[in-house]
Amino acid sequence: xxxVTIGTASHIGLRKEENQDFFAYNxxxxxxxxxxxILLALADGxxxxxxxxxxxxxxxxxxxxxYYKNIxxxxxxxxxxxxxxxxxxxxxxxxxxxxxxxxMGTTLVVVVLKRNKIYYANIGDxxxxxxxxxxxxxxxxxxxxxxxxVRAGYITEDQxxxxxxxxxxxxxxGIDAELKxxxxxxxKKTRDGQxxxxxxxxxxxxxxDEEVLKIVKEYQEPDLICDKLIEKANEHGGDDNIxxxxxxxxxxxxxxxxxxxxxxxxR
Amino acid sequence: xxxxxxxxxxxxxSLGKGGFGSVWKAKAPSGKTVALKVLNPQVLDNQKVVxxxxxxxxxxxKLDHPNICKMIEFFPDGDNYAIVMEYxxxxxxxxxxxxxxxxxxxxxxxxxxxxxxxxxxxxHENGILHRDIKPANIMIDTIGxxxxxxxxxxxVAGAATHxxxxxxxxVHYTPPERFDPSxxxxxxxxxxxxxxxxxEMFAGRKPFDxxxxxxxxxxxxxxxxxxxxxxxxxLPKEISDxxxxxxxxxxDDRFQDFREFSDAIxxxxxxxxxxxxxxxxxxxxxxxDQTIVTASIEPKKLKKPRRGRKKGVPVPVIAGIAAxxxxxxxxxxxxYTSLVSRxxxxxxxxxxxxxxxxxxxxxxxxxxxxxxxxxxIPEGAFTMGSDTWDAEKPMQQxxxxxxxxxxYLATNNMFQKFVEETQYVTDAEKDDSGMVRIGRRxxxxxxxxxxxxxxxxxxxxxxxxxxxxxxxxxxLAYCQWAGKDLPTEAQWEKAARGPNGNEYPWGNSEPxxxxxxxxxxxxxxxxVKDYEKGQSVYGNQDMAGxxxxxxxxxxxxxxxxxxxxxxxxxxxxxxxxxxxxxxxxESLRSPNRDRYAPNYSSxxxxxxxxxEEIE
Numbered sequence: 001x002x003x004v005t006i007g008t009a010s011h012i013g014l015r016k017e018e019n020q021d022f023f024a025y026n027x028x029x030x031x032x033x034x035x036x037x038i039l040l041a042l043a044d045g046x047x048x049x050x051x052x053x054x055x056x057x058x059x060x061x062x063x064x065x066x067y068y069k070n071i072x073x074x075x076x077x078x079x080x081x082x083x084x085x086x087x088x089x090x091x092x093x094x095x096x097x098x099x100x101x102x103x104m105g106t107t108l109v110v111v112v113l114k115r116n117k118i119y120y121a122n123i124g125d126x127x128x129x130x131x132x133x134x135x136x137x138x139x140x141x142x143x144x145x146x147x148x149x150v151r152a153g154y155i156t157e158d159q160x161x162x163x164x165x166x167x168x169x170x171x172x173x174g175i176d177a178e179l180k181x182x183x184x185x186x187x188k189k190t191r192d193g194q195x196x197x198x199x200x201x202x203x204x205x206x207x208x209d210e211e212v213l214k215i216v217k218e219y220q221e222p223d224l225i226c227d228k229l230i231e232k233a234n235e236h237g238g239d240d241n242i243x244x245x246x247x248x249x250x251x252x253x254x255x256x257x258x259x260x261x262x263x264x265x266x267r
Numbered sequence: 268x269x270x271x272x273x274x275x276x277x278x279x280x281s282l283g284k285g286g287f288g289s290v291w292k293a294k295a296p297s298g299k300t301v302a303l304k305v306l307n308p309q310v311l312d313n314q315k316v317v318x319x320x321x322x323x324x325x326x327x328x329k330l331d332h333p334n335i336c337k338m339i340e341f342f343p344d345g346d347n348y349a350i351v352m353e354y355x356x357x358x359x360x361x362x363x364x365x366x367x368x369x370x371x372x373x374x375x376x377x378x379x380x381x382x383x384x385x386x387x388x389x390x391h392e393n394g395i396l397h398r399d400i401k402p403a404n405i406m407i408d409t410i411g412x413x414x415x416x417x418x419x420x421x422x423v424a425g426a427a428t429h430x431x432x433x434x435x436x437x438v439h440y441t442p443p444e445r446f447d448p449s450x451x452x453x454x455x456x457x458x459x460x461x462x463x464x465x466x467e468m469f470a471g472r473k474p475f476d477x478x479x480x481x482x483x484x485x486x487x488x489x490x491x492x493x494x495x496x497x498x499x500x501x502l503p504k505e506i507s508d509x510x511x512x513x514x515x516x517x518x519d520d521r522f523q524d525f526r527e528f529s530d531a532i533x534x535x536x537x538x539x540x541x542x543x544x545x546x547x548x549x550x551x552x553x554x555x556d557q558t559i560v561t562a563s564i565e566p567k568k569l570k571k572p573r574r575g576r577k578k579g580v581p582v583p584v585i586a587g588i589a590a591x592x593x594x595x596x597x598x599x600x601x602x603y604t605s606l607v608s609r610x611x612x613x614x615x616x617x618x619x620x621x622x623x624x625x626x627x628x629x630x631x632x633x634x635x636x637x638x639x640x641x642x643x644i645p646e647g648a649f650t651m652g653s654d655t656w657d658a659e660k661p662m663q664q665x666x667x668x669x670x671x672x673x674x675y676l677a678t679n680n681m682f683q684k685f686v687e688e689t690q691y692v693t694d695a696e697k698d699d700s701g702m703v704r705i706g707r708r709x710x711x712x713x714x715x716x717x718x719x720x721x722x723x724x725x726x727x728x729x730x731x732x733x734x735x736x737x738x739x740x741x742x743l744a745y746c747q748w749a750g751k752d753l754p755t756e757a758q759w760e761k762a763a764r765g766p767n768g769n770e771y772p773w774g775n776s777e778p779x780x781x782x783x784x785x786x787x788x789x790x791x792x793x794x795v796k797d798y799e800k801g802q803s804v805y806g807n808q809d810m811a812g813x814x815x816x817x818x819x820x821x822x823x824x825x826x827x828x829x830x831x832x833x834x835x836x837x838x839x840x841x842x843x844x845x846x847x848x849x850x851x852x853e854s855l856r857s858p859n860r861d862r863y864a865p866n867y868s869s870x871x872x873x874x875x876x877x878x879e880e881i882e
Contacts, residue, residue: 095289096281096289099289099305100345102289102305143480145446147481148438148480148481148484149446149481149484150481151479151481151484151485152481152482152484152485152488153485154446154484154485154488164448164449165448170438170480180478
């Protein structure tokens, strides 16, 4: 039996007037893991006030509701895909209903932990990372112009962080009715001592991967790590809202007293 | 939304939604149906970009081409901005291609291509790039004419970024240079995008298509597309070759303008006229199976589209009369063939009404203070006012003592000297804003002062242009500094229309592009010496058009004093005369008058001075 400990933190940053990020995860109060798995979701809203914050909140609310309502037990990824499409539909509908919300959108990254597997899907440039031992690796694919240029071989990965137009994304929830969701091509296996990090660009544009890794190793506990990552992002400038979620996979239930925050994952 | 109102427009229904905002079918107060695009608030978060767009919107509003969806106006709507456009009944090219399962009938595709090329050439000649050419932005109206939509809007959205806006890039129609921000985007980028659209129309497929945007990008950057002729048997080689030239990776290897592109695709079927077909009687009056249309005036800078014509038929140019367009009714879908000739500049079909009293040769004197040339207006009577409009009544014989009036409008250079010497601060400068017209709507624009009358363009390099964004107070302050005064309305009107009561400074013929800067033909003021042909009998220039001119009088109506009238003793508003570069011919009539408060400053308002004696 493994246990999952979840930590989260979100901060407005130092330059923005509003936090347009939103996140949520399901945490059964009795500590049992639902057969549908544990879902963590993070969204980074885009658009002027009040659009961005509304889009991210709608997306998160819809994704959780829809995923658990329509779960297809044999296909987590199909269920995720459906939930993403529903979230897209709902954000667009809100824009149709009220002109002040028109054009709002949001990124969305979702991870489902079920048994010993990590399922995921994403839209936009919010990311998922796996951190284990001394390694940190991004498992989601950014939908951004710069990421596409790297994949197209036009620029190198080293050039990407400073390449102009880095914040232009090519997909978002709430913009296009014909959304194609990127679901996991390779479902990952959980490993003991592993951390799953979800974050928006407010973190990774400020804090390099090596520093993230260093903080995870130093502070170890998800809540503490999340706080430290936000601190670090703000030290680096805090240009954007910063939101991080960390799920820690562990063999022992060392934090079982924190009901609802530590969930045993039945193998 | 259907009961809602946006600005003066009543929403009828939704026409769709795009990356930049939503589009609504709406009814204008005039009853005309329009398309109203409401830009997403976040698209416009960047005020600098909005300001630029305001400037561009003024040019966009002037584009007048049968294959360009006309932009009517652009105005703020709460936190949003709305663009009012001509409503086009029809189908998007995107849908047509989908319905045709890719391949359009050749003649239809060729017609769309020819018209689109003509429209883009016209837009580029007027300094406008589209930046977002794709089949969804080309509308095909109910009789098959192309209408290009959304010129320039991509520029606003292009500056939006992730944290401020849903900034999305559609890579299917993106030229390779767009992926490198250090590279210039010009008309050749639009040519590439149009090449991709043509590829779909003529080859029935996209040259680069994949789910992965990175794959499409890779192809744009590296892959030479298969020639369209490989997919469609019988596709003329010149069309296939032309499309591939348009799709060259290096802009230098593409066509350098749309005319070259158009020439390269050839003329199509010689028996078919591919030019725009007339849809309304606004341009044409049917006479049996023939139609006579009065040609429009050729604007000085805003170039008119080249209209297509049936091959082998010469274009008639008839000197001395207003030219005509003969539209022959032909059978079938392509209903008309239009032939256009141009009005001869400076020639009028309107007869003079009265025998002329020709004054002596104009007398010109240089004023010692500001070195302006002033014309002497000799003592004598003239006809003031008109019976046409209540505000101009009555038509009256008025006698004035001799006086001098500036031959030209006060220039930026002159005003600069005055400000340097006196440190004068204009009314607009006190407020750091002045009135600017965007489309049909007036707006108080921040930074619109005499140094940048529309709030965007500086007067640098425009020393000989008329100073504008000037209030009555400002104009009077200048004149007093120069030891002169503002002309009374009577002085102004006599200098404009001469002793014979002419309708316009040059006589009674309607203005044209050689006599006045008017009717938004150029869309901006022009140097004060540009319209010599439109001068009055005393030699005063710009007494019609360019910028309005303040007069000394308070505004009043009714009978005037028979000699040297100076208007009412008091009032709230002062008279302005002469019309402007934006106004139509009616405002340019010499008896025409309007009035504004003394501190009202507009980018259309300037002045000239007068005096009774020169020391």
